[in-house]
Amino acid sequence: MxxxxxxxxxxxxxxxxxxxxxxxxxxxxxxxxxxxxxxxxxxxxxxxxxxxxxxxxxxxxxxxxxxxxxxxxxxxxxxxxxxxxxxxxxxxxxxxxxxxxxxxxxxxxxxxxxxxxxxxxxxxxxxxxxxxxxxxxxxxxxxPKQYIYQPIKGAVLALDSSDDVTDIIVSQLKSFMITHPFLLNVLRINPHQNKTEYTFYDHSYLEKIPHRYYTINDVPTHYAINSFIQIKNIGMSILFINKEGFFERLFSSSAKTKISNSLKTPLLIFHNKI
The missing domain is CATH 3.40.50.620 (HUPs)
Incomplete structure (x- = not known):
């Protein structure tokens, strides 16, 4: 229960x-x-x-x-x-x-x-x-305000260049998707064309759960997420919270105004700790 x-x-x-x-x-x-x-x-x-x-x-x-x-x-x-x-x-x-x-x-x-x-x-x-x-x-x-429930066919897990995929993340996602199955889209965002080695490590962890993997470079984070949600008909956004992680940067005062009128899907927050 x-x-x-x-x-x-x-x-x-x-x-x-x-x-x-x-x-x-x-x-x-x-x-x-x-x-x-x-x-x-x-x-x-x-x-x-x-x-x-x-x-x-x-x-x-x-x-x-x-x-x-x-x-x-x-x-x-x-x-x-x-x-x-x-x-x-x-x-x-x-x-x-x-x-x-x-x-x-x-x-x-x-x-x-x-x-x-x-x-x-x-x-x-x-x-x-x-x-x-x-x-x-x-x-x-x-x-979100006035959002009406509809079955979730796809969700996006957004990661930026400072976020690690860990066993904790994978375990929480697997558990959640057992009772709420959907197509998981993983979006790795490199807003300044940063060359990272995360793709290899992402796949080594994420192979344990069904997903589709995307990377996008040289695009501001809020544009990347909002555009992806619209193009892929996403019904839920997923973020993992670290002490000084993606969420703190995404929802800083400078970014908040830019995305406030365009993020229209429910947001599911996991914490990257037990």
């Missing part, structure tokens, strides 16, 4: 990500945890004084708990028989709260939308999404 956190800030975007997850994992037996994390400082004195006969914790979680229960009620009407739901409210630091649940509930995936309530068009990922990707050591599925 898969244990999956569905993060929500009660926005349309987070609800859309939840809907996507239910379809994506429809054939899996899943325990879903619909989770809301709120900063303690966002609660007013009125919130704390609404029910003087309750303790502080009950006063704080009352409103979000009610909204989570409403989400669950709606999901119960459309759920698969192999899906179960629980709610979680926390008012800890955002990523700390998620990391605690990942450990305590043995979470396999964290699912969230790319933007939150603000929905700023120029921002690809909100700060909470970026923090989850960087600081939560768990497979993470990020669903």
């Amino acid at each position: 898969k244990n999956i956190v569905l993060l929500t800030d009660f926005s349309e975007n987070s609800q859309n990500a939840i809907n996507y997850a239910l379809e994506f994992f429809k054939n899996d037996t899943c325990q879903f945890y619909v989770m809301h994390v709120h900063k303690m400082g966002s609660y007013t004195m009125d919130d704390l004084m609404l029910a003087p006969d309750q303790n502080v914790y009950d006063s704080i979680v009352k409103k979000p708990k009610k909204r989570l229960n409403e989400i669950i009620q709606n999901l119960e009407n459309i759920k698969k028989t192999n899906h179960k739901f629980e709610t979680i409210v926390d008012f800890d630091d955002f990523t700390d709260a998620i990391n605690q649940i990942v450990v305590s509930k043995k979470i396999d995936f964290v699912v969230l939308g790319s933007n939150g309530v603000t929905g700023a068009k120029e921002v690809l990922f909100g700060s909470n999404t970026l923090n989850v990707i960087r600081k939560v050591n768990c497979k993470t599925l990020v669903v």
Whole structure:
């Protein structure tokens, strides 16, 4: 059984990500945890004084708990028989709260939308999404705003000249593709015509899983990925996170604006560590 956190800030975007997850994992037996994390400082004195006969914790979680229960009620009407739901409210630091649940509930995936309530068009990922990707050591599925589920026929694993394919990467991909089979396209990007020896090592590791392998030189990373997604009819992008890796460069402030309006597929994040 898969244990999956569905993060929500009660926005349309987070609800859309939840809907996507239910379809994506429809054939899996899943325990879903619909989770809301709120900063303690966002609660007013009125919130704390609404029910003087309750303790502080009950006063704080009352409103979000009610909204989570409403989400669950709606999901119960459309759920698969192999899906179960629980709610979680926390008012800890955002990523700390998620990391605690990942450990305590043995979470396999964290699912969230790319933007939150603000929905700023120029921002690809909100700060909470970026923090989850960087600081939560768990497979993470990020669903773009208004993206409607469709079966994935092909996915792209993008690598640049500083990324190594490792046994950890191959193991995680193989495990994922057992229950979610698709055509894996590996795109090795050398944006400045760097001569690397990675191709040989890539093939030695990747021969363990079905894939197609492509290299592209002297093309900016964001152009390479976005063009490949359109040409190959890609339904999901895959990245592996290192401490100072591809993701940090790809989503730096200079690159973020360039790709924000063109990356339209869900993004699956793996971490290159156990």
